[in-house]
Amino acid sequence: MKKKYLIAMACVLAGSLHAQSFNELLTSGGADANGKPAGLADANKYLNEYLRPYGEGQIYNLTTGWYHSAKTHRKLGFDVSVSIHAAFVPKEKESFVFNNSDYSTLKLADGTRTSASLPTFMGGGTSMQLRNTATNSTISAPPGIAAGIKKAIPNLSLAVPLPVAQISVGLIKKTDIKLRYFPTTNIGNVKAGVFGVGVQHNIGQYIPVFDKLPLVHLSALAAYNKLTASYLPGETQTTYLTTSNTSLDYSVNTFTVQAIGSVKLLMLELYAGAGFYTGSSNIDLNGKYDFTYAGNAGKASLTNPISLNYKASGLTATAGAKFSIAFFKFYADYTFAQYKNLNLGVAFSFR
Numbered sequence: 001m002k003k004k005y006l007i008a009m010a011c012v013l014a015g016s017l018h019a020q021s022f023n024e025l026l027t028s029g030g031a032d033a034n035g036k037p038a039g040l041a042d043a044n045k046y047l048n049e050y051l052r053p054y055g056e057g058q059i060y061n062l063t064t065g066w067y068h069s070a071k072t073h074r075k076l077g078f079d080v081s082v083s084i085h086a087a088f089v090p091k092e093k094e095s096f097v098f099n100n101s102d103y104s105t106l107k108l109a110d111g112t113r114t115s116a117s118l119p120t121f122m123g124g125g126t127s128m129q130l131r132n133t134a135t136n137s138t139i140s141a142p143p144g145i146a147a148g149i150k151k152a153i154p155n156l157s158l159a160v161p162l163p164v165a166q167i168s169v170g171l172i173k174k175t176d177i178k179l180r181y182f183p184t185t186n187i188g189n190v191k192a193g194v195f196g197v198g199v200q201h202n203i204g205q206y207i208p209v210f211d212k213l214p215l216v217h218l219s220a221l222a223a224y225n226k227l228t229a230s231y232l233p234g235e236t237q238t239t240y241l242t243t244s245n246t247s248l249d250y251s252v253n254t255f256t257v258q259a260i261g262s263v264k265l266l267m268l269e270l271y272a273g274a275g276f277y278t279g280s281s282n283i284d285l286n287g288k289y290d291f292t293y294a295g296n297a298g299k300a301s302l303t304n305p306i307s308l309n310y311k312a313s314g315l316t317a318t319a320g321a322k323f324s325i326a327f328f329k330f331y332a333d334y335t336f337a338q339y340k341n342l343n344l345g346v347a348f349s350f351r
Helices: 002-019 024-026 039-051 053-063 147-152 208-212
Strands: 076-090 097-101 106-108 117-119 130-131 137-140 160-172 175-187 192-200 216-231 241-265 270-292 299-303 306-323 330-338 341-350
Touching: 039 053, 039 097, 053 076, 053 160, 053 216, 053 241, 053 270, 053 306, 076 330, 175 216, 192 241, 208 216, 241 306
Parallel strands: none
Antiparallel strands: 076 160, 076 341, 097 117, 106 130, 130 137, 160 175, 175 192, 192 216, 216 241, 241 270, 270 299, 270 306, 306 330, 330 341
């Protein structure tokens, strides 16, 4: 599941940069005095806003789903879980405000307007046109991937998905070690890897009253997660563009600390947690690109043209429930943060 997801993720990002007028954004304005595309800064600025929901959404996905109980395993007890996380994109992140004054060669084609709301990658459609002031040519503003759906169901909430596999093992002193791992592997044109480690410790053992409440548990969690993926498209050689050593690279780093409480009622267990999260993600288009512009507009050459960076941090709170049948656990929880998150999973547990 992890392999299939990472391949799809890289292809989606690569496809969006190509399909959404990326070349036109990057080459708008011809070459500047330094031999670089005059539209390079504008392309970075536009794409940074356009892909923001994806860049930020995965930060929230990786900080959730670390637990489904405050009870830790006894020594060498373990569980293996598989879950799907969905970070819901806030309505305000489905679009962004394009201001003419923020861009040098890229402007709204409608000369009567100086700003407009344009869709992000996770937004709807648009009929807006953008104008290249250097060549006076126009391009269509990229629509979101949900253009058709949003037209039919305007209020539909969109989510950035992520499947996660995790193993937890009990150590000494009521402490669990949690691991998310996928070795960096080449799969066709994709190179991907995942590493995550967390520690959950029972802090209820230090509070005397919890000795009299065997079905109530309290613990603390600290967890770090890193995801990397690269799409390697190969070399391109056309009349207007020649590339070498190209790659689309994506990385996410997150850290969270949380306090967790749970209570078990027969086969049902209720759990909740609260704490702090922080994370960053990067989307980079690397490699060497040589452009030849139409209409004798000159040539340009550049290396590693696109670098998009996102950060997120804040407080988080989670509430969930787990249903147990023998060694199998089925659980669901909902996390409150800027990107609200739904987590559905199943675990095989031996405590």
